[in-house]
Amino acid sequence: MSPRLQFEGISKEFPAVRALSDVSFSVGAGEIHGLLGENGAGKSTLLRILSGVYRPTAGSVLIDGKPVTLNNPVAARAAGVAMIHQELQQVPRLSVAQNMFLGHPLTRGSIFVARREQERRAAEALAAIDPTIDPAAPLGSLKVAQRQIVEIGRALLDRARIVAMDEPTSSLTPSEFERLAEVIARLARDGVAVVYVSHKLDEVFGICQRATIMRDGVVVGSVDLAQVSEKAVVSMMVGRELAQEQHRSHASAEIRLSVRGLASPTKVHDVSFDLHRGEVLGIAGLVGSGRTELLRLLAGADRASSGAVEIDGKAVKLSSPRDAIAAGIGLVPEERKREGIVPLRSISNNMALASMGVFAPRGVIDHTRLKRVAAEKMKRVNLRPFLLDRPIRLFSGGNQQKAIIGRWLAAGTRILLFDEPTRGIDVGAKAEIYHLIEELAAEGHSVIVVSSELPEVIRLADRVLVMRDGTVAAELGRASLSEQAIAAHAIPQTEIEAGKAQGHRAGA
Amino acid sequence: SADLAPLNSDTEKDRIDWSQLEAKFGAFPKLPDGTKAGAVSKTLTNEYWRSLGEGYKSFGDRVAVPIVYQAAQSEGDQLGQLTIAEGLVTQGYNVLLVSPQTDSNLQPIIEQAKAANVPVVNVNDAVIPQAEHYVGNVQRDNGVRVAKWFIKNRPDGGKVAIVEGQAGVYAAVQRTDGFKTTITEAGKFDVVASVPGNWDRQTSYDAATNILQQHPDLIGFYANNDGMALGIVEAVKAAGLQDKVAVFGTDGISDAYASIRAGELTGTVDSFPVLTGEVALESALRLVAGQKLPRVVATPQALITKDNADRYSGAGDAVRKALLEDAAAGN
Amino acid sequence: MTDITQHTAARPRADFLHRFSVRDAGTLIGLVVILAVFGALVPGFFAERNLINILQQSSINACLALGMTLVIISGGIDLSVGPTAALSAVISASMLVAGVPFPLAIAAGFAIGLACGLLNGVLVAYVGLQPFIVTLGTLSTYRALALIYTGGNPVLGLPAGFRAIFNGSLFGLPLAVVIVAVVALIAWIILKKTPFGEYLLAVGGNEEAAYIAGVPIARTKIAAYMISGLLAALAAQILIGRLGAAEPILGNLWELDAIAAAAIGGASLMGGKGSVVGTILGAVILGSMRNGLTLMNVQSFYQLLATGLIILAAMLIDRVTRGRG
């Protein structure tokens, strides 16, 4: 019997970039197949070919042994392919259900959109993962995690023969992942072939049987996950051994940032804490607990309704990002595409945006200096490919993230706020970013890391604040740090009693 | 009324010269009490239409009839002008004087006013085909007069150029045609360019510059209005050809007079908007009083050059007197 | 920088339908304020006859603005509506004058409107040119064609029967008003109830997402321009019915009024957003303003001033009433 899905000699060339060369592998019906690789390895490009968004330069896709022409997304859907895209592909002004049925709406008398029916079916599809999402709500009113769940729900609607998931859990919490895992298992039982892309190896090991590993656009190998260790897979991905690094603290006793009674008009209430020089402070909590909002207050992006902030003992007013930047605070935001990058501008220009004053001391930009600093900072964050004049939108997410970190390094920021710093970022780059954060701390920077990945928090943080409902529910020192402890404080008591949602994962 | 032939104000046979009004219809009649008149014209951004309004006002004051004078916001605002005119019908004026943007944009007014039993007088420029009453000059004649000047004063002939108003506008079409036909028939002249100036000074300046550069031996320009002519004058001066190229405009606005006196603009065809306004309101009120006027009342125009500028630019009554003399003399 | 902070970040996110109607309520309040002011200043402003006048005078702009709204929602703009209307008008009119049966002549006018829209749409959707510049180009082109076709002369003498079609009245309302009301209802249904309406919002809201979801981008955009062309042609028929003549220079500057109505009504020129109800209210705001200023006998320079200030005021009132958002 021929496999459900087969890639045969797929190549894809973009001007100046060969994203895929001669990629071949297959996925059987009922198989959950992991697709692994570093940022820029070509995973998304391959899946975009599968879903008809790109056309391959060479090679073909076979479904159930027959070659299929996937010239556009409609053809791909007709061929039985459903896809969850890495970047959320949604229309904020349409409702959840309208987004899920976009392009193939249910109709009455083939004239009117059958709204009710769409909403009913949408609710059904969403129920498996998050029953609280209202299918009639405008998509724009949802949080990122919920929007990602909507994307998943959309793929489930199609009753496809092949479901491709490109980092479906990048914004999800462990408990949401568990429900997704059940859904995926059910799909597999029904004979669907699932291609699953994730940078979270534990997820891949948890649900996939086999995995294909890619590097720089070529297949390095396909493995049976029951037979190999995570370490072996990682070394296939990055082409070298990744040293297992231990947490090292560089915190001093000197208080750099002191926050007292900080509150926002909506989500944050009475938050107080200190941040020391050289310290990495983790902030954990459930989605919606107000972590992003807290960081935005500190970055001056939103205005606080009350509270006081001191830096090095001096009161500062943070009424705009400019104020915050002047005070030495910089935010690496959660939604890179929306809040981070200026897509048409180059890496250098994106990097220099926050420190124009430095690069243009006399009003005119010193481009030689800018180039030099860009080269230096980008080398430090290990940008790949190392093309400083290329528009940033053409880079993978991890490399965009590196450019934004570089932005704050260039601006001489002393307090760095990371919101989900490794969302959508591969193990190699993740290790690099962890390393970078530690180096920054060692140099005397103070860092706050908001993350939904508990292993990440534990790996990085000298101390952890757990937020719940907009306030600090607990402060945990390294000694008392564990996933259990964090979860216990993050989750409202009632839910714990119901025995739900335990962090389940092994360490990084 | 449907049996009325579409009006061509330039050729209509049922017409009378303004100077004949008193002779044929007697002194100004007594009006019903409380008579008030409403008027709408193209735009106040052009002095011509403001002067027309002054004429309305001065005659209104003279016979103690209040007159409301409105105008659209710009020359192209067709529906806005219709809205204004409809407002005037609704408000119960005894007579309407309208100077439409185009030949048809005020057509509904004719019908609405008829239903309300209000006479409508079409004053100058665009001509509503269904209009029962028209007061104004002969548009074509503007061009003809300038052409005649060239024929008389440049007996050797030569190259001439036309700068037209907005494409498709009645006055522009007629004036251009009058000039072109007359001067071509004379035989010795060559119309080397006839290009749009869009009633715009800058566009005309640029067009004239280009034409002069291509035809440095040009002997004259005719422009469809004075604003454009004044732009051309500047282009001619910039090209250093002011002694060789004659420039004519149309309308007789005060700036044109000033320029003629200064020896820059060669001439303009004045259609005496103030006087036109007076005549128009007089005719309209005679209609209100029940007199049966011919369909067209022709208003005066005259070619103004440096020689005669003073004769036509005095106070209202002096001009009236001069024009009555002209009329009596038959030109 | 206070405002910016608020503006870009802490934006309240209310319920979808709720939000939409809040936006329309803002426009409605704008209208009510303007009506109240004129009502207080102008005796007889609220007379039934005058209110009907306002509706009638707003109807042509409303008709165009509905098409414009759909185009704007799709992320485009149509500057060529006036010349499209002119071309459609002169062609219908010359057929009518030549004795062609009414339905055929009207159909020909509509076909011209659709064809003009099709060309705009193809240049935007398939060739990938910018809507503003495409329709700026066709603005001149279509106008020139109308002028060339007629030699610059108006087409006069439309048959009375034809004129009666558009000059009748129904339930005491001028037929033009009724027709535009029906068009508005259809546009509302299209936008709210049909897949095409969703496609418009999706294409204007996030073209890439729409493409990936399988929305026929090009066809959706082209259809929007064709509807705009069709409604321009309809406006042309209404107008020539009213005027009894068709001129090649008809429809000058119509695009600005139509865009203003759509924008006052809440359409975003960035695409993905717009409301049929809002657009109609916007057209009526502009219509009442013209009407009121005329009745007040405001001199034209001051009318122009008032036009500008009222457009700004309508946007401000709307902005204030619905908060920032």
Add this chain to the structure above:
Amino acid sequence: MTDITQHTAARPRADFLHRFSVRDAGTLIGLVVILAVFGALVPGFFAERNLINILQQSSINACLALGMTLVIISGGIDLSVGPTAALSAVISASMLVAGVPFPLAIAAGFAIGLACGLLNGVLVAYVGLQPFIVTLGTLSTYRALALIYTGGNPVLGLPAGFRAIFNGSLFGLPLAVVIVAVVALIAWIILKKTPFGEYLLAVGGNEEAAYIAGVPIARTKIAAYMISGLLAALAAQILIGRLGAAEPILGNLWELDAIAAAAIGGASLMGGKGSVVGTILGAVILGSMRNGLTLMNVQSFYQLLATGLIILAAMLIDRVTRGRG
């Protein structure tokens, strides 16, 4: 749907700087084609004198289009340039006629331009209204102010000394051309070499990201509108110097020409993208077209037709030469 796939997704992505010059090269080819056509059809088109004429006649539009380009890059649009120029012109002119020293009168004109731009910018940046509708409102407002100030009359009799300033020539080029060339150079430096230029591109490219990165959004936008107002005022000074009179109706429809030049030159009305070199080329394309058509003595209807078709052709040539994207 072949095209769409290409269009939204598989678009070739070349080097950025490279791309920019490719874009400008596309515009340049458009210009060369148009010049070649006119050169073949019109004897003397390539005469030095005529080429200087073309530059001179393009200079005013180029001046406005440069300001427009900056505004468009910031994600806005400025429809009010014509009335801004008119207001600035009549105020400078009446001061000059009243005997105020030239520098003072010119400075007053510039101040008016800046003030008009400031109002536009504040309404866009702080109040958060849509640029199109704000400047549509101020379009009427500024025009009305110019008309009211002058009573609708042109201001005549500008001192010869003043006119000499703008009518002189330098290195055989009309001073107006030299001035605009200098302005273009400054605009190019601003866009390529200053933080402000970077901010414009960032604000137009992704406002939210720019905000987080500390870009002063409101100030950047306001500055763009103020520059546009200032350049409109400069264009006004050049024009009244040339014509010797300032009319309140000066600058009618200037905005369309300026937008067309910017768009032909590669500015995207979605913001974040635009080129000074391209805009200048765009203005010269439009200028050569007007010049060539006049020299060919094309009848006015056909001139209008040619204008429309050439705008479309320029965009098409450009699109074809640089591939899609």
